[in-house]
Amino acid sequence: MIRVDERGFYGKFGGAYIPEMLHPNVEELRENYEAIMESPEFQKEFRMLLKDYVGRPTPLYLAQRLSEKYGAKIYLKREDLCHTGAHKVNNTIGQIILAKKLGKKRIIAETGAGQHGVATATVCALMGMECTVYMGELDIQRQRPNVERMKILGATVVAATSGSKTLKDATNEAMRQWINNPVDTHYIIGSVVGPHPYPEMVARFQSVISEEMKWQLQEKEGQENPDLVIACVGGGSNAAGAFYHYYNTPEVRLVAAEAAGLGVSSGKSAATTVLGTPGILHGSKTILMQTEDGQVVEPHSISAGLDYPGIGPVHAHLYDVGRAEFVAVEDEDAMKAGIELSRLEGIIPAIESAHAIHALNMIEYRKDDVIVINLSGRGDKDLETYIKWGGY
Amino acid sequence: MNRIHYLFNNKQERVLSIYFTAGFPNLEDTLPIMEAIQAGGADIIEIGIPYSDPIADGPTIQDSNKIALENGMSMKKLFEQLRGFRAKVNLPVVLMGYLNPIIQFGMEEFCQKCKEVGVDGLIVPDLPMQQYLDDYKSLFEEYGLVNTFLISPQTSEKRIREIDENTDGFIYMVSSHSITGAKSGISEEQIAYFERVKAMNLKNPRLIGFGISDSETFTTASNYSNGAIIGSAFIKKIKESKKLNQDIQGYLQSVLN
Numbered sequence: 001m002i003r004v005d006e007r008g009f010y011g012k013f014g015g016a017y018i019p020e021m022l023h024p025n026v027e028e029l030r031e032n033y034e035a036i037m038e039s040p041e042f043q044k045e046f047r048m049l050l051k052d053y054v055g056r057p058t059p060l061y062l063a064q065r066l067s068e069k070y071g072a073k074i075y076l077k078r079e080d081l082c083h084t085g086a087h088k089v090n091n092t093i094g095q096i097i098l099a100k101k102l103g104k105k106r107i108i109a110e111t112g113a114g115q116h117g118v119a120t121a122t123v124c125a126l127m128g129m130e131c132t133v134y135m136g137e138l139d140i141q142r143q144r145p146n147v148e149r150m151k152i153l154g155a156t157v158v159a160a161t162s163g164s165k166t167l168k169d170a171t172n173e174a175m176r177q178w179i180n181n182p183v184d185t186h187y188i189i190g191s192v193v194g195p196h197p198y199p200e201m202v203a204r205f206q207s208v209i210s211e212e213m214k215w216q217l218q219e220k221e222g223q224e225n226p227d228l229v230i231a232c233v234g235g236g237s238n239a240a241g242a243f244y245h246y247y248n249t250p251e252v253r254l255v256a257a258e259a260a261g262l263g264v265s266s267g268k269s270a271a272t273t274v275l276g277t278p279g280i281l282h283g284s285k286t287i288l289m290q291t292e293d294g295q296v297v298e299p300h301s302i303s304a305g306l307d308y309p310g311i312g313p314v315h316a317h318l319y320d321v322g323r324a325e326f327v328a329v330e331d332e333d334a335m336k337a338g339i340e341l342s343r344l345e346g347i348i349p350a351i352e353s354a355h356a357i358h359a360l361n362m363i364e365y366r367k368d369d370v371i372v373i374n375l376s377g378r379g380d381k382d383l384e385t386y387i388k389w390g391g392y
Numbered sequence: 393m394n395r396i397h398y399l400f401n402n403k404q405e406r407v408l409s410i411y412f413t414a415g416f417p418n419l420e421d422t423l424p425i426m427e428a429i430q431a432g433g434a435d436i437i438e439i440g441i442p443y444s445d446p447i448a449d450g451p452t453i454q455d456s457n458k459i460a461l462e463n464g465m466s467m468k469k470l471f472e473q474l475r476g477f478r479a480k481v482n483l484p485v486v487l488m489g490y491l492n493p494i495i496q497f498g499m500e501e502f503c504q505k506c507k508e509v510g511v512d513g514l515i516v517p518d519l520p521m522q523q524y525l526d527d528y529k530s531l532f533e534e535y536g537l538v539n540t541f542l543i544s545p546q547t548s549e550k551r552i553r554e555i556d557e558n559t560d561g562f563i564y565m566v567s568s569h570s571i572t573g574a575k576s577g578i579s580e581e582q583i584a585y586f587e588r589v590k591a592m593n594l595k596n597p598r599l600i601g602f603g604i605s606d607s608e609t610f611t612t613a614s615n616y617s618n619g620a621i622i623g624s625a626f627i628k629k630i631k632e633s634k635k636l637n638q639d640i641q642g643y644l645q646s647v648l649n
Contacts, residue, residue: 007522017491019448019517020555021566024546162454163444175447182546280492280518281445293466294496295444 002247002314002323008196008284010317016195018283021179025187028102030197036101037094037204049093050208053126054083056090058209060216060372065344070360071367075226076347076375077213079238086350086377087206087238088119092188094205096123099186106130106185110160110174112139112167112234113304114146115350115377116190121155131155134173136166139304146381164298167308171282191235192312195283199240199312206241213372214245227369230255231376232355233326234270234306236315238376243324253325256315257359259301260328270299271328272311273319281310287319302331302385303351305377327362329355338379339392350377351385395484395512396538396561399435400597400618407619408610408648409436409599410626411488413456414473415465416442417631422473425630426481428637432644434483436599438515438621441470441489448517452624456631467497471505478510486540488515499528503535513538513561521558529558540564545585549592556594565589565617567602578603578612586616610647622647 008014008030016026036042050056058078067074079087092109099107107124110133111117117133124131133150137159140147150157159165160173171193178187192199192206214224229246231239233256246252261269269275276287279294288310289297301307311319318324329337338354341347349357353376365371379386386392399407410429414422422439429437442460446453477485487506494502494516506514514537519528521541532539538561543552545566555563567582582603589598600613605625613620626643633639 015523016520017518017523018520020520020542020547021448021544023520023551024544024548162451162458168445172445172447176450179448182544277496279496280490282447283518290492290496292496293468294493295461296492 002318004196004200008200010314011320012278013285013313013316013320014196014199015285016283017280017285018195019179021182022175022195025178025182026195032102033098033197033201036098042097042101045097046094050090054089054093055081056208057212057216058082060213060220062220063345066341069344072365072369072371075370075372077209077242077372079209079374079376080347080349080353080378084115084119084122085380086115086119087209087241088116088190089122090208090241091190091202091205091237092116092119092123095186095188096127096129099129099188100127102186104184104186106132106181107188108132108134108174108177108185109188109190110134110167110170111190112136112170112307113381114139114143114150115305115381117155117157118146118149118153120188120190121150121153124155125153132177133157134160134170134177136160136164136170138165139167139170143304143381167304168296175282191237192240192314193235193282193284193310199284199314202237203240203244203314206237207244209238209241209374210243210245213242217370221370225249225252226372228253228255228365228371229374230257230356230359230371231374232257232306232352233311233315234259234308234352235310236312238374240312240314242372242374243318247323254318254323255359255363256318256324256326257355258326258328259303259306259334259355260330261300261302263330264328268300269328270301270306270308272309273326274328276310278316284313286310286313287316302334303355305350305352306355325363327359329358329362333358333361335386335389335391338386347375348379349375350379351382353377394536394538396436396486399484400562403435404597404618406614407436407597407599408434408644409438409619409621410434410644411438411440411621411623412626412630413440413442413453413460414470415460415463416456416627417459419463419465420473421636422470423477423480424636425640426477428640429644430481430483431637432641433648434644435619436484436486437481438486438488441467441487441493443490443493446490450624452627456627467493471509474509474511484512485510486513486515487511488517491516491518500531503531503537506537507535511537513540515540515564517542521555525558542566543589545582552589552592552594556596559596562597562599562618563594564621565598565600567600567604567613578609583616586613590616607647607649
């Protein structure tokens with residue numbers, strides 16, 4: 001049975017390893033999030049915004065030409081069509097309503113590529129709340145358009161200048177700022193990482209993805225279950241959402257595509273389950289890339305959203321018990337898959353999602369299998385990377 | 393008797409604890425800094441084990457962690473440096489480190505090494521109380537290590553009582569809801585918090601940390617507790633120092649007088 005226990009553990013992974021200064025904030029959230037999320041009032045507002053503002057349900061699209069090429073029945077779950085361009089907004093909508101119910105006045109968030117930052121700035125504008133987004137100095141340079149989008153939306157973007165100046169450091173900085181502003185501030189974590197209850201809470205907000213997949217497949221295939229679900233994993237929020245309602249349906253194969261970067265043995269990789277070992281990162285026990293001495297190793301991926309040295313604790317557990325299959329997709333292959341999808345289906349995917357497309361080449365499946373690939377985001381933000389790469 | 397217990401049995405006022413990061417500013421400075429802290433008149437030495445992702449620390453200590461790691465500091469190296477330090481230093485010594493490097497080293501081996509070299513206590517900021525009680529308390533006790541918890545102005549009275557119940561060294565009072573080195577000076581709001589905790593009559597002594605940098609802040613903090621901890625301000629001093637021994641002693645005397 002895949003589910004979180006009272007202490008926030010999925011098997012051996014999870015928990016809340018946080019400084020005492022964060023205890024009151026995290027405890028307040030832990031004590032209240034379920035009751036708030038399950039209240040009819042919350043559900044009404046959440047569902048209404050997902051429908052009218054985000055544009056849900058997102059289509060489940062049978063990709064004909066992709067299916068022909070790979071010899072299976074391949075559906076794309078079109079999270080790329082969500083407002084702001086990716087699945088991230090499902091979670092920020094949920095958390096901002098929660099923050100309001102908790103009486104918070106300010107929102108902070110971390111961001112890597114800027115997608116979660118934009119999704120957070122968007123809902124803050126929607127709710128009229130003050131928003132500060134922490135972003136690695138290097139990512140600010142790499143993802144200029146998203147920085148400007150956040151500013152247009154009224155958010156303040158603060159550079160994280162420590163360490164590798166990327167997502168990991170932005171997360172550290174957001175946690176520090178939460179310690180400094182514990183009373184009126186809510187921290188919207190963008191993935192299924194962090195101390196309990198974040199991983200489960202974020203997964204539940206994202207679980208709308210697999211909830212829709214089930215009834216959409218019922219309509220199209222006359223069955224709720226596909227044979228396989230494929231999703232990319234950085235921290236793993238889109239994968240958690242796409243897997244959630246299938247965790248305990250063993251006949252559905254779950255495939256997680258990690259970023260191998262320049263190759264798992266190149267020293268420039270983010271393939272956490274291949275290169276990582278159990279330890280603690282950002283408040284939870286999980287699998288992370290680290291030295292023998294327990295120092296966190298800097299990851300690499302061409303896709304900023306997968307450029308993270310750990311995975312969410314639920315994914316560490318799915319890996320540990322063999323519930324999900326993990327593949328590691330190299331930068332080059334992901335880029336080619338992105339171009340392939342563009343040419344076959346007229347959909348330019350985010351480079352993160354392109355990793356999930358390439359996974360089709362790395363796993364075995366039968367000819368008549370029904371496969372759902374979670375297309376977590378669109379490629380607009382990645383145009384510059386596609387152009388620089390140039391292989392089209 | 394554990395040196396921390398011995399200290400507080402004999403001294404309840406103006407106890408001064410000094411934090412520094414092992415391997416900073418130079419890899420081999422650990423022992424010389426410890427000796428200078430003792431000679432300067434402080435009461436407790438707190439040695440930080442450098443970590444790549446110190447989430448409870450501000451820029452000054454983050455920076456010292458980074459430099460220490462670049463200098464080649466590691467857990468193994470630190471224990472090599474600490475071997476035999478008791479011939480020269482008799483102050484209580486506390487190791488402060490984040491949980492991940494410790495569990496990678498191995499918790500039991502870590503505790504064993506601490507005992508072997510003569511460490512008296514531990515501060516593991518990201519080890520929550522419940523996890524400590526469930527997994528590590530018996531191990532700490534077996535090796536005679538006193539565990540220290542932090543409290544902040546947001547910590548509820550109930551939780552402070554629980555923490556007081558579950559430690560027997562001292563309680564580290566974070567003076568504001570803040571990461572290290574964020575603020576200087578002491579506000580009225582903070583004093584209200586110091587008084588509130590003082591009035592709780594806890595069984596453990598209390599040291600106030602975060603925001604203590606000079607004679608004035610040390611004295612104010614000591615008026616409401618058993619003493620204080622200086623970290624970031626000390627790191628700044630030694631960062632600029634050309635003559636470590638002299639500068640450390642001079643600084644500590646300026647704080648204590």
